[in-house]
Structure formats: structure tokens, C-alpha cells
Amino acid sequence: MHDYSDSDRDDNFDAPDDSLRHHEFLVAEDQAGQRLDRYLAAQFPDVSRTHVQTLIDEGRVRVSGVAKKPSHHLESGETITVEIPEPPLPGVEPENIPLTILYEDEDIAIVNKPAGMIVHPGAGDDTGTLVAALLHRYGVEHGLSSVGRPLRPGIVHRLDKGTSGAMIIARNDAAHLKLVEEFRARRVKKTYLALLHGHAKGEKGRIELPVARDLRRRSRMTARRSEGREARTDWRLLLRLGAFSLIEADLHTGRTHQIRVHFSALALPVVGDTLYGAPHQESIGREQLPSLGRNFLHAACIALEHPRTGQRMEFRAPLPQELVAYIRALGAMAKLPPGGIDVALRDYL
Numbered sequence: 001m002h003d004y005s006d007s008d009r010d011d012n013f014d015a016p017d018d019s020l021r022h023h024e025f026l027v028a029e030d031q032a033g034q035r036l037d038r039y040l041a042a043q044f045p046d047v048s049r050t051h052v053q054t055l056i057d058e059g060r061v062r063v064s065g066v067a068k069k070p071s072h073h074l075e076s077g078e079t080i081t082v083e084i085p086e087p088p089l090p091g092v093e094p095e096n097i098p099l100t101i102l103y104e105d106e107d108i109a110i111v112n113k114p115a116g117m118i119v120h121p122g123a124g125d126d127t128g129t130l131v132a133a134l135l136h137r138y139g140v141e142h143g144l145s146s147v148g149r150p151l152r153p154g155i156v157h158r159l160d161k162g163t164s165g166a167m168i169i170a171r172n173d174a175a176h177l178k179l180v181e182e183f184r185a186r187r188v189k190k191t192y193l194a195l196l197h198g199h200a201k202g203e204k205g206r207i208e209l210p211v212a213r214d215l216r217r218r219s220r221m222t223a224r225r226s227e228g229r230e231a232r233t234d235w236r237l238l239l240r241l242g243a244f245s246l247i248e249a250d251l252h253t254g255r256t257h258q259i260r261v262h263f264s265a266l267a268l269p270v271v272g273d274t275l276y277g278a279p280h281q282e283s284i285g286r287e288q289l290p291s292l293g294r295n296f297l298h299a300a301c302i303a304l305e306h307p308r309t310g311q312r313m314e315f316r317a318p319l320p321q322e323l324v325a326y327i328r329a330l331g332a333m334a335k336l337p338p339g340g341i342d343v344a345l346r347d348y349l
Contacts, residue, residue, distance in 0.1 A: 165299025178307035
């Protein structure tokens with residue numbers, strides 16, 4: 001179907017414009033005698049004959065202002081108006097998926113997202129999403145902000161599929177816009193816990209490397225392109241476990257894969273993150289640890305100003321049991337006293 005501007009207008013009719021719901025046609029002399037339904041089918045080749053019939057039956061087609069039957073034979077000079085409802089936007093179907101809610105009120109919810117769950121549909125992952133679970137819990141129409149609809153209602157920021165932890169959800173548009181501004185002004189504090197493959201140098205540090213799309217492997221980001229977006233990660237060492245480092249990281253920017261990219265650039269990939277250089281299975285000496293099956297990266301804490309009250313609020317997502325078990329197993333293999341691990345993890349359990 002073609003779009004016509006006023007200058008391209010055919011003398012016989014106003015051709016349909018896909019961006020509009022209302023269309024108007026003028027019947028020419030050589031079109032007189034045609035059945036109404038067949039005439040419309042010729043004007044809308046992308047619309048099925050059945051759909052044309054439905055439009056006529058619903059009274060959405062008028063001939064010189066009067067509803068006619070599909071078999072009406074057109075006369076020269078008649079004006080045909082057609083109203084085609086805009087197709088519904090593709091959306092996400094609610095799914096009954098359990099969620100761990102750390103906090104909720106009429107404006108926001110704080111969700112503890114599990115690893116393995118994607119936030120919203122994309123790249124072939126259409127079901128089992130956080131959005132589908134949120135729609136089931138809060139409803140389709142009024143329980144989440146509409147800013148990101150149809151595919152991202154309520155979603156202000158994201159966590160990678162393999163990352164677990166605290167996420168802020170906006171439950172109305174006013175809260176959503178306030179939260180977007182808070183993120184933009186970098187007033188939202190995001191603290192992550194990560195286990196790194198390698199020996200971090202020093203007790204703390206700051207990484208300031210630009211993050212950009214890897215042009216050779218599009219699923220990855222890279223810190224090797226100077227034209228990338230500026231990114232900053234501050235980190236503090238919590239515990240050394242042989243050749244591994246347990247660290248706390250604060251994000252001052254929120255670039256895609258930022259923590260993973262920054263530490264991979266230092267030859268310290270996040271354990272389990274094979275996309276950025278970690279082994280598929282970790283080992284100490286000749287002993288192999290069980291495969292983790294996810295990245296050892298957890299959004300442990302998020303702090304923000306409440307979008308309605310302005311009150312500063314902090315929320316903590318406990319470290320998942322599979323990560324606790326993994327680090328205890330690693331500590332046992334490295335022959336570390338259990339007390340050291342308990343001290344390192346005391347704020348995250």
C-alpha cells in the first residue's frame with residue numbers, strides 16, 4: 001500500500017494512509033457499478049476480504065454518509081469513508097511467576113530478580129520475563145507505569161539475565177519520570193557483590209574506562225574503544241580466596257555489562273562469566289568446583305530518594321543461596337577459616 005501526500009494525490013481518490021485511522025475515497029466514472037466490498041478490497045490490498053466485510057458490518061464504512069451493504073453498487077461521485085481501528089500494540093502476556101518483593105507501595109516496588117530471568121522480551125526471549133511476572137502481580141492497566149509499554153511497563157533500569165538482585169520498578173508514570181531523573185542525576189546508589197577470577201591488586205580502586213559495543217562480537221561490550229561512553233566503577237576488596245577476589249562494586253554510571261567489562265579489561269573476569277573470559281569451570285590446583293551455572297554478580301543494595309516523599313531509602317537483596325554455597329565451597333578448597341567468609345558476607349546474607 002502506498003502513502004500519498006497532497007501533491008501526489010490521485011484524481012480518483014484519496015489513497016489510504018497507513019498512519020491514519022480514517023480514509024476517504026471518491027468514486028470515479030470508470031469505477032461506477034463495482035460492488036462496495038470489492039472496491040474496498042482493491043484499495044486496501046493488505047487488508048483481507050474478511051476484514052473488509054467486518055468493517056462494513058460494524059458500520060465503519062459509509063457511502064456519502066450512509067452505511068451500505070457489501071453488495072451495494074457504487075455510483076460515480078459517491079464519497080466513501082472508512083474507519084480502520086489501529087491494531088493493538090504487541091504486548092507482554094502476564095505469567096504466574098513467583099517474585100520476591102523486598103518493598104512495595106503505590107509508587108514503587110523493589111524486586112529481588114533471580115539469575116536466569118530476563119527483564120523484558122527481546123532477542124527471541126518472549127516468555128518467563130520479569131515484566132510478565134510483574135503484570136500478573138500488579139495488573140495490566142493500572143499497576144505499573146505506562147512509560148515503557150507495551151514491552152517494558154514499569155521498567156526504569158535493567159539487570160543482565162545472569163545477574164541477580166535488587167531492581168526498582170515504577171508503578172505509575174509520575175514515579176517513573178522522577179526515577180529516570182534520579183538515575184540521570186546519578187543519585188541512585190547501586191552496590192554489587194562480585195567474585196572475580198584472579199588476584200585484585202590493592203584493597204580498593206577505581207576503574208574509569210569507556211564502554212562501547214564490541215564491533216567484532218555484537219553480543220559483547222568492550223573497554224578498548226576510545227569512542228565508548230564514559231563509565232566509572234569503584235570497588236573495595238572484601239576477601240581474598242586464593243586466586244580469587246571477592247569485591248564490592250559501586251556503579252557511578254549504568255552502562256551495559258559495565259562491571260563485567262571493566263573487570264574483564266583488568267584480566268579479572270567475573271566468575272561464571274564465560275562471555276568475558278572466565279573459565280566454564282573453576283578449579284583450585286587439581287580440584288574442580290561444581291559449575292556455577294550463572295555469573296557471580298549480585299545487585300546487593302540499592303538506595304534512592306522516594307519519588308513521592310523525597311525520603312532517602314535503602315534496600316538490600318540477600319545473597320542467593322547458590323552463591324553463598326559456592327563461596328563456602330571455594331573457601332573450604334582454599335583452606336580458609338570459615339570465620340573469614342562469615343565476616344566478609346555479614347552484610348549480604
